[in-house]
Every structure is written in C-alpha cells, then in structure tokens.
Amino acid sequence: MTDSRKYAMHDDARCNFWASTLAEQPTSRPRLAGNVQADVAIVGAGFTGLWTAYYLKRLSPELAIVVLEAERVGHGASGRNGGWVVGNLAGLERHIGDLPLKERRDCCGVVADNVDEIGRVLAREGIAADFNKGGALYAAARYRDQIAIQRDYLHHLHELGHSEEDCHWLDAEQLAEKAHFRDGYGGIYHRQVATLNPAKLVAGLAELVERLGVTIHEHSRATELGRNVVSTHEGSVEAPTVVCATEGYADRFHDFKRHVIPVQSLVIATEPLSDATWQAVGMSERLAFSDASRLINYGHRTADGRIVFGARGNYRLGARPKADQAIGDEAIRMRRDLLVDLLPALEGVRIDYGWGGSLGLSRNFRPHAIFDHTSGLATAGGYAGEGVAASHLFGRTLADLILERDTHLARMPWAFTNASHRQLIKRWEAEPLRWLAAQAITYSYAGEESLMRRGKSAPLLKRVNDYFASIIE
Numbered sequence: 490m491t492d493s494r495k496y497a498m499h500d501d502a503r504c505n506f507w508a509s510t511l512a513e514q515p516t517s518r519p520r521l522a523g524n525v526q527a528d529v530a531i532v533g534a535g536f537t538g539l540w541t542a543y544y545l546k547r548l549s550p551e552l553a554i555v556v557l558e559a560e561r562v563g564h565g566a567s568g569r570n571g572g573w574v575v576g577n578l579a580g581l582e583r584h585i586g587d588l589p590l591k592e593r594r595d596c597c598g599v600v601a602d603n604v605d606e607i608g609r610v611l612a613r614e615g616i617a618a619d620f621n622k623g624g625a626l627y628a629a630a631r632y633r634d635q636i637a638i639q640r641d642y643l644h645h646l647h648e649l650g651h652s653e654e655d656c657h658w659l660d661a662e663q664l665a666e667k668a669h670f671r672d673g674y675g676g677i678y679h680r681q682v683a684t685l686n687p688a689k690l691v692a693g694l695a696e697l698v699e700r701l702g703v704t705i706h707e708h709s710r711a712t713e714l715g716r717n718v719v720s721t722h723e724g725s726v727e728a729p730t731v732v733c734a735t736e737g738y739a740d741r742f743h744d745f746k747r748h749v750i751p752v753q754s755l756v757i758a759t760e761p762l763s764d765a766t767w768q769a770v771g772m773s774e775r776l777a778f779s780d781a782s783r784l785i786n787y788g789h790r791t792a793d794g795r796i797v798f799g800a801r802g803n804y805r806l807g808a809r810p811k812a813d814q815a816i817g818d819e820a821i822r823m824r825r826d827l828l829v830d831l832l833p834a835l836e837g838v839r840i841d842y843g844w845g846g847s848l849g850l851s852r853n854f855r856p857h858a859i860f861d862h863t864s865g866l867a868t869a870g871g872y873a874g875e876g877v878a879a880s881h882l883f884g885r886t887l888a889d890l891i892l893e894r895d896t897h898l899a900r901m902p903w904a905f906t907n908a909s910h911r912q913l914i915k916r917w918e919a920e921p922l923r924w925l926a927a928q929a930i931t932y933s934y935a936g937e938e939s940l941m942r943r944g945k946s947a948p949l950l951k952r953v954n955d956y957f958a959s960i961i962e
C-alpha cells in the first residue's frame with residue numbers, strides 16, 4: 490500500500506464479507522474542527538444521510554452541505570446489511586391501510602418502482618455495487634403449515650395494493666425451477682426485489698456526493714443539537730436545516746432513540762460455492778430468498794457465488810446499538826444450521842464470515858420522512874430491517890420536503906411536514922418493560938417454530954403472539 494495515510498485495510502473486513510470486498514478503504518476523512526456554516530448539516534453517513542445529500546445537491550447544486558459521521562462512512566447498518574433491495578416498506582399497511590384501493594395501489598407502485606430507480610441511478614452515476622434484480626422468493630420451504638402463512642401474506646400484499654404481476658404464487662414445481670429447498674411446497678415470487686453489495690454502495694455514494702461538493706467529516710460525533718446548530722467535541726456546524734440520519738445508531742444524540750430503538754440483526758456468508766453445489770441449490774437468477782417464519786430469515790446469492798444469510802434479531806437491554814461487528818461462534822452455528830435446514834445441499838459448506846449490526850424500529854412500527862419547517866429539523870428512518878431501498882426513497886423525499894418541492898413523493902402518506910418527530914412518533918416504553926416484552930415475543934415465536942417443526946399447530950402461542958401484538962399497538 491503506497492499511501493498509508495490515505496488507505497488502510499479495514500478491521501471490519503475480518504468478519505464482514507462486504508467490507509472485505511472493498512480492496513482499499515480510505516483512512517479517515519478529516520474531523521470537523523472549528524465552527525463552520527452550511528445550508529444543510531446531516532448527522533450520519535449511511536444510506537439515508539448520503540441519499541439525502543445526493544438529491545439535495547442534484548436538485549440544488551449551490552447548497553453547502555456538511556455530513557458529520559461519528560465513526561466511518563457506512564459504519565452503521567448501511568455497511569453491514571443483508572443486501573436486499575425490497576419494493577415494499579415494513580409497516581406500509583400502517584400508512585395506507587385505510588386509504589381507498591386506488592391510492593393504495595399508487596403508493597405500492599411508488600415503493601415498487603423505487604427498486605428500478607435505484608438500479609437506474611447506480612448505472613447513471615457509475616456506482617458498481619453488484620446490483621442485480623433477480624426478484625425474491627418467500628417460500629414455504631420447511632413445513633406444510635408455512636403454505637397457509639405465505640398464502641395469507643400474498644393475500645395481504647394484494648389487499649394492500651401490490652399487483653398480481655409483481656407478486657404471485659408459485660406452486661411446488663414452479664418453485665423448484667428457481668431454487669431447491671428442503672421441502673419446497675410453494676411460495677410467493679416478488680418481482681420487485683433486487684440485491685446488492687451494501688458496502689460498495691455506501692462507499693460509492695460517499696465518493697459521489699463528495700464529487701458533487703458535499704463535505705464529509707468522519708470521527709465527528711454530534712454531541713448536541715441546538716436550534717440550527719450541531720456540535721461535536723471539536724467544532725460545530727451552523728445550518729438552517731439539520732437532518733438526523735442515525736436510524737438504529739442514534740445512541741445518546743438528542744432524543745431520537747426514545748422514538749426509534751436499535752434491534753440487532755446477525756448475518757453469515759458462506760465460502761464461494763462450487764458449480765456442483767449451485768446446481769443442487771438452483772438460484773441461477775441470483776435471487777433473494779426467505780421462508781415463512783416470524784423469526785425472520787433472509788438470504789441471497791452474491792455476485793461471487795456465496796450465500797449471505799441473516800436470521801433472527803434480538804433486542805439488547807437499554808437499547809444499545811451494536812457498534813462492533815463480530816459475532817460469536819454459537820450465533821454463527823445457529824444461522825448455519827438454519828441455512829442448511831432450508832437448503833440441505835449446503836451441508837458441509839464452510840462459513841467464512843459472520844457479523845452483526847443494528848436496525849431502527851420506530852414505536853409506530855412504520856417508517857417516516859419528516860421535515861419540521863418550524864425547527865428546521867428533518868429525519869427519516871424506522872425502516873425495521875427494510876431500509877436499503879427505503880433509505881433511497883426517503884432520502885429523496887427528504888430532499889423534496891426540505892426544498893419545499895410539491896412532488897408526488899412529498900405527498901406520500903409517510904412524508905410529513907410542519908410537525909416534529911416528537912409529535913409524530915410515539916415514545917418507547919421505559920425499561921425493563923420493552924426488554925421483557927421483546928424477550929416474551931422472541932420466546933413465543935421460537936416456541937411456535939418448534940411446534941411447526943414437529944408438525945403441530947400452535948393455537949395457544951398464536952393467541953399469546955396476538956396478545957403481545959395488540960399491547961404494543
């Protein structure tokens with residue numbers, strides 16, 4: 490390495506597969522030092538902060554924009570996720586459930602098109618992030634009971650406003666043409682899902698916005714938010730508009746963590762699979778896959794022929810975000826066993842990487858894009874594990890809201906102006922209540938899974954789960 494000041498290997502590359510694909514990583518961008526003025530200050534250099542900066546600059550090139558990142562670009566979930574780019578929003582029904590069908594269809598069209606739009610922007614801007622639109626399978630792949638779960642989910646998607654063309658049922662034979670699960674009973678094919686390498690995207694996006702004139706300061710943790718001013722230990726940015734883009738990494742900054750808490754999610758990556766193994770697994774279109782379990786699991790075939798697979802989040806007492814990336818052997822083994830249970834052809838395959846991070850869960854269980862004109866404070870997040878595509882849509886929306894553009898996006902039900910996050914998002918309950926509730930939900934879901942595994946239905950547990958779902962409304 491010739492210029493060790495500029496480039497250094499990233500420690501995260503030892504456990505995070507995506508980080509390992511970045512051959513050279515710029516060493517820290519300069520810290521914020523002293524007091525500066527800007528038009529927009531953005532806190533957090535993940536997808537939300539960077540997409541917001543990108544669209545602001547594209548729409549209004551004269552704006553002076555400063556991004557403050559506590560660690561490195563992509564330190565949060567954006568550099569660590571499973572790489573699914575989903576044409577849906579987690580919690581969409583909470584925004585549009587009561588609207589007339591025509592409007593619901595329109596909103597579903599916006600979130601579905603967002604996937605194609607991401608592909609177009611990456612191509613136009615020359616960001617090579619292994620974007621591949623292969624669709625996704627939501628399969629009944631292990632137990633017969635999963636057929637009904639997935640059928641219900643498909644019905645829900647159509648009721649919501651997703652088209653038959655975008656989401657349709659595959660019978661066992663059609664499913665087997667796409668992937669060879671242990672017991673592929675059938676499943677949903679969702680056409681509007683792509684996959685990508687998130688570390689390449691976040692790194693490429695940061696370089697792109699810098700080329701457009703945005704300043705990014707790393708190791709510059711915002712410690713205080715005053716009226717139109719954000720301070721770090723070594724300086725401050727004075728700006729009429731401040732964007733908080735910290736999602737599941739808000740920590741002690743301002744009061745965002747009272748409304749959006751971090752939930753951990755852990756991921757593994759296999760070694761590159763041989764051609765023979767891929768023959769046995771299928772997935773030639775490099776699609777994404779998941780099976781029906783409330784203990785969510787999701788995977789996809791990477792550009793270099795591995796499987797990246799994530800499953801089962803958890804919540805840490807005190808809502809601490811996961812700063813480090815490493816995860817333990819037991820956590821890796823559990824995910825490996827689940828993956829092999831889904832795809833038995835992977836028996837004996839080596840797991841090369843295992844890592845984790847935090848995603849943001851809003852107390853309203855739906856994502857938001859908010860710009861409070863009165864205070865000049867904007868924020869977006871609460872994507873609940875579906876933020877790769879959503880952060881693009883919401884960053885773009887924030888740019889429209891901040892620039893007061895009367896666009897279709899600015900009129901979507903998840904876009905809010907003239908109110909603060911405090912008015913729009915409920916506060917999470919105090920500890921240990923939310924930790925105890927999270928434990929109870931996790932154990933009852935695990936119990937449900939174990940009963941399904943033994944071919945038994947779980948009416949009592951369903952009632953327990955429904956009860957918890959109702960008290961957290």
Ligand SMILES: Cc1cc2nc3c(=O)[nH]c(=O)nc-3n(C[C@H](O)[C@H](O)[C@H](O)COP(=O)(O)OP(=O)(O)OC[C@H]3O[C@@H](n4cnc5c(N)ncnc54)[C@H](O)[C@@H]3O)c2cc1C
Nearest residue numbers: 533535536537559565566567570571573711846875876877
């Ligand atoms: C393991 C895992 C798997 C996932 N898989 C998927 C998936 O497959 N598909 C999908 O759609 N979504 C997935 N997600 C969710 C998705 O990654 C996130 O929703 C999305 O990346 C959020 O982007 P963001 O920019 O809002 O937040 P982040 O990427 O979390 O960025 C927030 C940034 O703010 C910085 N920050 C925090 N506090 C401060 C401060 N005080 N000052 C300055 N900076 C600060 C942090 O360091 C961080 O870099 C996953 C998440 C995880 C953790």
